[in-house]
Amino acid sequence: MAGIRNPLTMSAETVSKYLDMRELIDVVERSLGDLSDKESSGIEQPVRTFVPVKKYQSLLGVMPGYSAKDDALATKLVSVCPQNAGTDIPTHLATILLFEPSNGCLKAIMDGEVITTMRTAAASAAATKYLARDDSKILAIIGAGHQARSHIQALSLLYDFTEVRIWSRTKATATALAHEFGARVCESAEEAVKDADIICTVTFSATPVLQGEWVKAGAHVNAVGACIASSRELSESLTRDAIVYVDSREGALKESGDIIINKAEIYAEVGEVILGRKEAFKHKTTVFISLGVAIEDVVSAKLVYDKYVASQGMQ
Structure with a gap:
């Protein structure tokens, strides 16, 4: 198993391979329900912390979360740089760190841009399904x-x-x-x-x-x-x-x-x-x-990791 000494590194291409939008909509929908039922689902999610970088009119966000139901612990680091619009650099750059909750070992370092883009749309789709x-x-x-x-x-x-x-x-x-x-x-x-x-x-x-x-x-x-x-x-x-x-x-x-x-x-x-x-x-x-919300990233990262591990025949 990947641990603190040898966490998996997962690129945007790898993350994309293991994320299916239809499946993700269902996963994110469940996570939103769990977020509104924290006592039963065991979700821990503080409001994210933003660090303003005024010199460059940008932000660094820190988004940790834990789902007891999924036994998933992760944090996302996301930089928001509007000045990158129109360049080769995305306006949002993100990295997700996935941990083993039982011992705190770092299991994976994965690209967070693809997850952020897809889980945000999945959340909108889940909401739209109920409200439109x-x-x-x-x-x-x-x-x-x-x-x-x-x-x-x-x-x-x-x-x-x-x-x-x-x-x-x-x-x-x-x-x-x-x-x-x-x-x-x-x-x-x-x-x-x-x-x-x-x-x-x-x-x-x-x-x-x-x-x-x-x-x-x-x-x-x-x-x-x-x-x-x-x-x-x-x-x-x-x-x-x-x-x-x-x-x-x-x-x-x-x-x-x-x-x-x-x-x-x-x-x-x-x-x-x-x-x-x-x-x-x-x-x-x-x-x-x-x-x-962080829990969307947590469950999305866990989904990618579990599918990758299964595909590789890893324990």
Whole structure:
């Protein structure tokens, strides 16, 4: 078994090989339910720590977590560098350290970028499955980066979309992504979301990119891009009039600008809906504010590790 002296090193290519989006949606959905039932599931997850690097307008995040049900212990180190946009270096760089809970040995050092990209979309897909109308046909994506791609991939597994629309401030990236998926590039965010059933905001914008008056009644919104208290993607009117769900109430109250700045009222964690403890309101306008939580990384890393070990015939 890999241990502290010889942990496995798993590249992005290796992680990608052992992550299947459909399987990941199920795993992340279960983890969100477990997060909302900590006493039974034995989840330990402090709110992540951010270290600001003001000189470069970037952040280093530390995200530890443990799941007793999965007997999985890990921490993710993630750097958020918006200035990398448009370069060969990703805006998010992540590494996940997976430990053996029984003795603290380091079992694996694995690329966290692929896991972060895929588990975030898997969380949105899990929430959307409960909160969006079952007959949703039009998907709108605001943003055109890695999260835009992964969200199209994840949501397309659950819905048979007749149209996918994309808007980004950088038209070239929107055009390239649209070509990849047969989507339509829009000239404005308002055009993209008009009459859309499901809307995903996956941007680095510090100010709202989605206005409430643009969103049709009964639509579902996944807000993914604003992960610090000073940034928001949604207008006050949208969070005021919609029913708001989050991945972690504790985290959202400390980290989400869409909650803090907008003074939005949280109705429930999406895990409470998954557990059947809170209502889904599929036919009303709903918003899922996803900050990303450590337990999603923990269970995703454990999934990759276990599948790799099994494939290699390792003990």
